[in-house]
Amino acid sequence: xxxxxxxxxxxxxxxxxxxxxxxxxxxxxxxxxxxxxxxxxxxxxxxxxxxxxxxxxxxxxxxxxxxxxxxxxxxxxxxxxxxxxxxxxxxxxxxxxxxxxxxxxxxxxxxxxxxxxxxxxxxxxxxxxxxxxxxxxxxxxxxxxxxxxxxxxxxxxxxxxxxxxxxxxxxxxxxxxxxxxxxxxxxxxxxxxxxxxxxxxxxxxxxxxxxxxxxxxxxxxxxxxxxxxxxxxxxxxxxxxxxxxxxxxxxxxxxxxxxxxxxxxxxxxxxxxxxxxxxxxxxxxxxxxxxxxxxxxxxxxxxxxxxxxx
Amino acid sequence: xxxxxxxxxxxxxxxxxxxxxxxxxxxxxxxxxxxxxxxxxxxxxxxxxxxxxxxxxxxxxxxxxxxxxxxxxxxxxxxxxxxxxxxxxxxxxxxxxxxxxxxxxxxxxxxxxxxxxxxxxxxxxxxxxxxxxxxxxxxxxxxxxxxxxxxxxxxxxxxxxxxxxxxxxxxxxxxxxxxxxxxxxxxxxxxxxxxxxxxxxxxxxxxxxxxxxxxxxxxxxxxxxxxxxxxxxxxxxxxxxxxxxxxxxxxxxxxxxxxxxxx
Ligand SMILES: Nc1ncnc2c1ncn2[C@@H]1O[C@H](COP(=O)(O)OP(=O)(O)O)[C@@H](O)[C@H]1O
Ligand SMILES: [Mg+2]
Numbered sequence: 001x002x003x004x005x006x007x008x009x010x011x012x013x014x015x016x017x018x019x020x021x022x023x024x025x026x027x028x029x030x031x032x033x034x035x036x037x038x039x040x041x042x043x044x045x046x047x048x049x050x051x052x053x054x055x056x057x058x059x060x061x062x063x064x065x066x067x068x069x070x071x072x073x074x075x076x077x078x079x080x081x082x083x084x085x086x087x088x089x090x091x092x093x094x095x096x097x098x099x100x101x102x103x104x105x106x107x108x109x110x111x112x113x114x115x116x117x118x119x120x121x122x123x124x125x126x127x128x129x130x131x132x133x134x135x136x137x138x139x140x141x142x143x144x145x146x147x148x149x150x151x152x153x154x155x156x157x158x159x160x161x162x163x164x165x166x167x168x169x170x171x172x173x174x175x176x177x178x179x180x181x182x183x184x185x186x187x188x189x190x191x192x193x194x195x196x197x198x199x200x201x202x203x204x205x206x207x208x209x210x211x212x213x214x215x216x217x218x219x220x221x222x223x224x225x226x227x228x229x230x231x232x233x234x235x236x237x238x239x240x241x242x243x244x245x246x247x248x249x250x251x252x253x254x255x256x257x258x259x260x261x262x263x264x265x266x267x268x269x270x271x272x273x274x275x276x277x278x279x280x281x282x283x284x285x286x287x288x289x290x291x292x293x294x295x296x297x298x299x300x301x302x303x304x305x306x307x308x309x310x
Numbered sequence: 311x312x313x314x315x316x317x318x319x320x321x322x323x324x325x326x327x328x329x330x331x332x333x334x335x336x337x338x339x340x341x342x343x344x345x346x347x348x349x350x351x352x353x354x355x356x357x358x359x360x361x362x363x364x365x366x367x368x369x370x371x372x373x374x375x376x377x378x379x380x381x382x383x384x385x386x387x388x389x390x391x392x393x394x395x396x397x398x399x400x401x402x403x404x405x406x407x408x409x410x411x412x413x414x415x416x417x418x419x420x421x422x423x424x425x426x427x428x429x430x431x432x433x434x435x436x437x438x439x440x441x442x443x444x445x446x447x448x449x450x451x452x453x454x455x456x457x458x459x460x461x462x463x464x465x466x467x468x469x470x471x472x473x474x475x476x477x478x479x480x481x482x483x484x485x486x487x488x489x490x491x492x493x494x495x496x497x498x499x500x501x502x503x504x505x506x507x508x509x510x511x512x513x514x515x516x517x518x519x520x521x522x523x524x525x526x527x528x529x530x531x532x533x534x535x536x537x538x539x540x541x542x543x544x545x546x547x548x549x550x551x552x553x554x555x556x557x558x559x560x561x562x563x564x565x566x567x568x569x570x571x572x573x
Contacts, residue, residue, distance in 0.1 A: 053415050057572070079417040089408035091336065093343045098336075105332040106416050108321035124313050134343060150412065155315040179313070186315050 005064070006031045006158050006189035007052060012061035014047050021047040023213035024061070029158075029191055029206075034184045036204035037193040038297075044213040045193035046086055049160050052191070053083040066157040082151035086162040088143045089150070092136040096127055096146050099135060100153070107153050121149040125179075141172025148179060159183060161192040165199060177203060197297035207297075211305050225294045232299060233273045235280065236262045236289040249279050255302075266295065266303060326425065329418055333426025337433050350396055351438040355389040359445060362509060370510055375450045382446040382453075383535035384508030386463065387528060389442050390435050390471045391503065395495035397431045398478025399488040406487070414570075424566060428475060435471040439464065455541030462538040466551060470531055473555020476562035483569045508532050527554035 007029035014022045022044040029035045037045050050056035052063060054074040063070040066080035090099050097118050104114030122131045125145045130138060138146065144164065151159060164180065165173040180203055184190055194200050200207045201221045208218040217224055225231075237246050240261050247254050247263055254265040267273045273292050280287065295303070324332070340347065359381065362370075367377030404410045413423040443451075443460065453459040481491050505519060506528040512520050523529050534551030537543035 050411075055411055055414060075417050078415055081415070083411070083415050085408045085411055087408050089412040091340075091404075091409055092407070093340050094336070095343075098339055102332060102336055103412070103416075105335075106324065106329060106413070106418055106422075108324045108328075110321075113321070120314050152313065152315065154320045155317065182313055183315075186313065188315070 004031055005029060006033075007035075007063065007065050007191065009052065009063035010061055012048065012051055012063060013059045014051060014056060015059055020213045022051065022058075025210065025213070025215050027063075027208065027215075029189060031157075031189050032184070032187050033205040034180065034190045034192065034203050036200035036207045037191065037210060038195075038197065038200045038207050038301075039193070039210040040195060043210045045210065046162055047213075048210070049083070049162050049191070049193060053081055053160050054078055055083070080157040081160060082153075082156035082158075083160040084147050084151045084162065084164065086166070088135075088147045090135045090143065090147060093134060095132050095134055096122060096138070096142075097131040099146065100150060103150055104153050109153075117153060121152060125149045139172075141168055141175060144168060144172065144176060145179070148176070152183075155186075156188060158189045158191060161190060163193055163195065166195065173199075197301060201297050209301065209304060216304050217300075221297065222294075224297065224300050227300065227304075231267060231292055232264045232295045233267045233276055234262055234264045234289075234291045234293065235277075235287050238286040238288045242285045245283065246280060246285050249283060249285075250276055262289075264299065266299070267292070323417065326419060326422065329422045330425050330429040333423070334429040334433055336426070337430030340430075341437070347396075348437070348441075351393050351434060352389070352441045354392060355385050355438070355442050356445060358388070359385055359442065359449075363449060366509075378446060378449055378451040380511075380536075381509065382443065382451045383463065383539050384506075384532040385446075386439055386442055386467060387470060387531050387535055388503045388508055389438050390467045391474050391528065392496075392499060393435055393438055394431070394471060394475045394478045395492055395499065397427060397434070397475055398482040398491045398495060401427060401479055401482030402485060402488040402491050405482065420570065421563075421567060424479060424570075427479065428472060431471055431475055432468055435467055436464070439467055453539035455539055459539040459541055462543065463535050466531070466534060466538060466548070469552055469555045473558040476558050476566065479566050480562055480569065483566065502526065503528055506532060530554075 005028055007027055009025060009027040012022055012025045012027075013020070025044075025048060037048065039045050047056060051058045052065060052070070054070065054077050058070070065077045068076035068080060070077055091102070094102070100118035100121055101111075101114045104117045105111070109117055119128075119131070122128050125148070127142060127146060127149070130142055135143065135146065148161070148164070161180070165176050168176065177199075180190060180192070192203070204221070206218065206220055207224060209216050209224070217227060219227070235246065237243050243256060243261055243263065247256055250263060250265045254263055256263050265276060267276065270292065277290065362381055363374050363377055367374040367381075371377035371380055401410075410423060414420070455462070478491065478495060481494065485491050485494070505522055506526045507523055508528065512523040515523065530547075530550040530553070534543060534547045537547050
């Protein structure tokens with residue numbers, strides 16, 4: 001039994017009617033890591049997280065969370081985890097402080113200790129000024145922070161975060177990222193889902209890409225990029241009028257970036273890159289710029305699924 | 311930013327009583343922050359009380375005051391039963407907002423959130439009942455048994471609210487939106503409370519309706535309420551009134567647990 005794993009899942013499945021929301025997923029999440037589940041809308045991210053958090057029953061498969069079996073000891077799993085769902089799970093009518101006191105009481109704190117813990121968390125999450133405001137008057141970023149604070153009444157072994165930054169403006173997003181990094185630095189294992197490739201790239205030690213309920217790739221950001229081939233060749237024709245011709249010469253996999261006039265094509269190695277450049281030179285297409293780079297996660301996603309990421 | 315993450319032992323799990331108290335506290339806070347919800351709870355019964363007492367009272371019972379003696383125990387039953395609809399709506403809202411997921415992922419007794427809802431409901435039934443009774447007393451209603459009658463009636467109402475509350479917990483779990491819960495709830499409760507002995511003595515109703523009124527559990531609960539308020543309550547009467555709350559609890563509590571676990 002690998003006790004160094006925070007989560008070990010094998011063959012998790014869950015269908016809703018005929019729809020296979022999660023269709024056989026294995027997952028190994030090491031302790032202390034930020035692990036990202038990356039996938040477009042409807043990929044099955046929420047269903048997967050809810051199963052691991054004991055909120056949705058798997059139809060099939062097994063999982064251990066912090067060493068506790070999901071099916072046999074769901075109550076032990078619940079004691080070891082905290083979950084912040086995709087939509088704020090707060091009482092909108094209550095104030096931020098009251099929400100946290102209520103949850104602290106449900107964790108077994110006395111009234112006085114519960115109020116203390118609530119105040120401490122509000123201060124740490126920069127919400128002290130809004131402590132006495134009803135949650136329905138909170139901004140999206142404040143709500144998200146309070147929702148995460150509500151998951152930290154006691155220190156969880158694993159924190160599940162379902163799309164923690166969806167719908168937030170860039171500065172609120174940066175705030176949540178700082179928070180997630182801070183928690184990971186304290187040793188909390190974090191399993192988060194995201195539709196943003198950049199987010200997974202920025203935060204996660206490992207990334208699992210899922211689509212249609214299946215895991216289609218997993219690895220570090222660098223490993224995933226390597227799976228797409230050694231990299232991407234980017235070229236920018238000097239004369240924008242030549243863009244279509246260049247696209248034709250570079251083959252089916254070539255994609256044109258609508259804004260900058262840049263064309264990108266995946267290449268297996270530098271010999272293939274040189275061959276592409278030679279073909280353009282033969283056709284007398286002069287280039288303003290060319291470069292060979294590791295593919296971005298967007299390009300990885302495209303290569304893996306054959307479609308654009310959400 | 312440093313996040314305070316305690317490493318020491320966690321507090322021991324709360325007792326069911328302490329959990330219920332927390333949920334009741336939540337209900338009190340909701341009253342404080344959203345006092346408008348009191349309107350939902352008491353508007354209809356207040357309207358009914360005034361309407362029936364002053365418009366129909368004289369015709370039905372000879373005088374408004376005489377009618378109040380008949381009507382107030384019954385409208386208290388109706389208020390309580392109607393208010394269980396609002397708790398079903400509240401549950402449906404909590405479920406759709408994801409708040410229940412938060413409760414469910416806590417290591418507490420899995421029925422605790424429902425026990426908590428019930429605790430909050432008892433408070434709401436008490437407040438709504440007190441307001442209606444207060445209005446009745448102001449208009450001239452006089453329970454013969456005095457304070458002990460009121461206390462006995464209150465206990466019966468709590469049992470009614472508890473038992474009938476399960477119906478709307480089930481609907482709250484099964485139906486997708488709070489509005490559906492309300493529409494369906496009142497579509498059933500309006501006829502069931504009117505076809506009872508709450509408003510009028512069924513003696514003048516057609517025979518088939520009298521037969522229904524006789525077996526309608528709302529009628530037996532109302533009859534017991536009247537006897538409690540009058541100080542003439544007999545054990546079989548109370549037993550009959552408690553029958554539907556008891557049966558509903560026995561049948562629906564396990565169903566709620568099953569629905570909840572199945573999710
Ligand atoms: N409770 C449910 N009932 C029916 N279908 C559902 C339910 N939950 C999710 N689904 C469906 O399962 C699929 C995966 O959903 P979800 O796990 O929410 O994906 P994601 O979080 O990646 O967007 C979607 O097609 C969604 O419509
Ligand atoms: Mg989702």
